[in-house]
Amino acid sequence: MRRKMALLGLIAATCNCPEVFAEAVNEEVVFHRSLFSVGDVYQSASVSYGYTAHSAGKVSTSSQNLAERYGISTDLAILDPDVVLVDLSGGVSYQQRLGNSNASLLDYSYNIMGRGFRQSYHPMQLSSVRSSSTISTGYLPSYSVDRTFNKFSASLLHRSFPVYMYLTNSTVTTRGLTNDTTTDTNSGGLSVHHNGGWYLSDGTVNFSTSSAAGTESRVYSATQNNTIDLDAAKKYRLITKASLSDMLFQSTAETVQQRIGFVSGSFSGQLGKALATSLSSDYNYSSTQDFQGKKQTIQSTNFSAGLAHSLYQSLNTSVGASYGKTYALGGGQDVVNGTATLAYRKQLPAQGQLSLRGSVAKSVTHQDFADTLLPKVLDEPHTVRQGDTVTLTQDGKLVGDVKITSVDEFGATIVWVAETDYHVDYTTGRIQILRAMDPTATVAILVSYQVGVNKNVDYTTDTQNYQALLALLGGRYSFAANYATSSEHRISGDAATSALNSTTSVTVSGIARYETNTYSLEYGKVTTTSEEVSHVGAAWTYDSYLGGRDHVRVSARDTYSMHAATSAQSGYDQNIFSASATYSQSLFQQLRAALMCNLSDTRTGNTVTDVVGVRTSLDGSFNSLSFSLTAGTRYYFSSGPTTRDTDVNLQITRNF
Structure with missing residues (x-):
């Protein structure tokens, strides 16, 4: 009732005094845009302490480190955050390292990142880091390392031809060492995308x-990828890829060039609802130089074809064949391969599933x-x-x-003449002595020669793989x-046995x-051809949240493996047992405490x-103050002296 009376009063006042309300409506408020606007300033200060210790028998070492850091950040907008931010x-x-060592590290850095025209068709970004x-080790003169990184990127968000480009420059400079060094790196790129619909x-x-x-x-590279739909229904698709890169390395001692090229094409087609086919081909090229400066080239060509069939979405079959040719090391290698795959999937009652x-x-x-x-x-x-x-x-x-040479009774070297003093049978690799001499006399000769070996092998590779998976009750049992x-x-x-390798x-x-x-x-x-290993393993895991704040996780695993004897070593058995427990709890909604324990036992023979x-660990935060404390120790027991590693780390950070 009150709302109705108020509404009627407002209507009556408007009708009786229209000039008052007209003046109120026509009043204009103007906001003047400022040239610069600065955002909030964020600052942080932190201090951390670390302690590590290692002991082995009667020998022990330890170190302590103290670190302080201060950081500040803000943002600046020119005209509008979407124009320049x-x-x-x-x-x-x-x-610094505490104790007798004088080692220290002083580091400062800044980062500037500018983004412009974010809502336009040509956004840009510029960053500088x-x-x-300044490093002091205590036993070498102090030296400094300066690092810079600058990057500019821009985009042209055209509807049909979007373009992206970038340029970067980075340097690393050292000063104070025996030889000051500077490394300068530049890179850039341009990419273009076109969507023509089909x-x-x-x-x-x-x-x-x-x-x-x-x-x-220097490295230069270019790539081109195309995807073409050959029909309106997109059942037939052609994909082509091409890339080329040139690399050059120069030094005072050598110049090495390398070129890598790649071209490929693939076709896929849907020959109905259940039948699909695929064809593909690729060519690879790589050339470089060996240690003697000679050019080495490797080329490979591959062709493949496949056919796949699906029956009722539960039985999938596929067959494929491929041929590959590789040219390298003054020769080549041919590989012919054929594959067949059968996959079956069945839904079982009670959310079960069977997969085969x-x-x-x-391959040959x-x-x-x-x-x-x-x-x-x-x-x-040799004596002949x-x-x-x-x-x-x-x-x-x-x-x-x-x-062939020999030495006469006066110590002079005599060079033998081929086909007069000796004959070489290059087929058998043997030398026939033809030189006329006393049949009962022997002569000591020295033979210099070179042989080549050919490890070419023609072989077949047979591969089989069978998998089965049974899941019951929605995966509870598998x-x-x-x-x-x-x-x-x-x-x-050339092979010693008929089986090259088997697994x-x-x-x-x-x-x-x-x-x-x-x-x-x-x-x-x-x-495998060289060894045989079998194992049996069991594992258990308990994971639970208690009361919504506490978390407990306990796990254990035991693996027993048997290694058969090989030609290089005798057989042995090994047992590895490991267990771990973790407990974490939230305290007062601002603290989180955790305790972790782990144990492992490895037995190999008598070892x-x-x-x-x-x-x-203990982590927490109070308003703008946060801290983290971790501490741990680990013992190693073996046939040698018992060792122990201990570490403590504390970090406190204040944000304001």
Whole structure:
């Protein structure tokens, strides 16, 4: 009723005195924009203390550190924060080592970051960072390290062709050492993106240069990526990628160049609701220089194709094939590969799920690399008679000329003549002595030669992988099994055995998850060409919040492993047990205290190693004051002397 009477009174007053209300409505308030506006100033001061100690038997060492830091920050707007906004921050810190050492570190830094035209189509950003450190170790003259970093970036937010660019410069300068040094690094980049609706295109170019005392390096790179939809429904898509980078390193001793190129294309298509196909190809190029300054080039080309089918969203099958060719080291390598995969997924009652997956793959590798020359053998001694056949000590294929010398009774060196004094059979690697001499006499000769070895091997690789996962009651209980094997078998070439390498692994695990407890069991076995290891493990975890403020977590794990004997060492068993407990509590809503304990026991044969550790922490804040206190100690027990590590850290910070 009162609201209705007030409303009627306001209407009557408006009708009876319209000139009064007209004057009130027409009054204008004008705000004058200031050129500069400064935000709040934030300051902080902190002090920290650290103590570390280490003892081993009767020998102990310790150190103490004290550090102070002051920081200040604010922001400045010109005309409007969206026009120009500048963030300003700086700080100074001093660290010193207490005790007999005079080591100290004085550091100051500032950071300026400006952002302009944030709401426009051409936002920009400029930042400058500088820090200076004065270091005194107590046994060397004091020296300083100055670091700077400057960056400018800008964007053009065009609807069809957005552009982004950046430029950076950084320096590191040392003064006070035997040789003052300066490292200067510059980098920049430009990227362009285009969205044409049915195709996307991204292009980038980058550069980086760095110079220091007597050295200089330059890197230039460019990339281009395209995504093209070949139909309106976007069922067929073509993706192309290309990149090229050039690198140059120069010093007073050498100049090294490197070039890396990459081109690829891939096609994917949906051949109906359940069938999909893919085709891809790529080419890689890399050239550099070896230690002798010779150019080394590696090229590779790969082709692949695949077909995938989905049945009722539960059974997925796929097959694929690929071919790869690599050129390197004066030869090449060809690899042909084929794969097949079957995956099955089934939803079970009571939020259960069954997943099965199996895959098989077979590849054939053909190697055709050039021979590798071994170091030249000089003056290998042999004692021969006329008609003897000399077998050289070093295995391999003879390369180049073979030289034979001997010494006569007067001590003069005699050089033997090929095909007159001896004949070299390069097929068998043997030398036939042809020189005429007394059939009963022997001559001591010295043979110089070089051989090349060829480790080319043609082999097949067979790979199988089978996985099974059973989850019950929404994942409360889960069981997993995995079997994987891979074996290589020689077809032809240089190999001591038919099996080059083989690996087989089996893993079976089970997990039970309850509200606060988790239990797990695991068994695994790995067999390779050189070793065999099996293990059994069990773990338990308790994790709970008590009363909403306290948190308790306890965990334990034990793993027993068996290592079979190998050609290099005898077999042994190992047991590793570890346990940890953590308790944390909130006090008065402003403090947080925590206590952590851990234990580990490792037994390998007759060797026992135990580690016991305790750590506590207390963190809190009162208004603008915050502090953190941590302390811990750890004991190491083994066959040697018992060692102990202790540390204490305290930090107090005041913000104002």
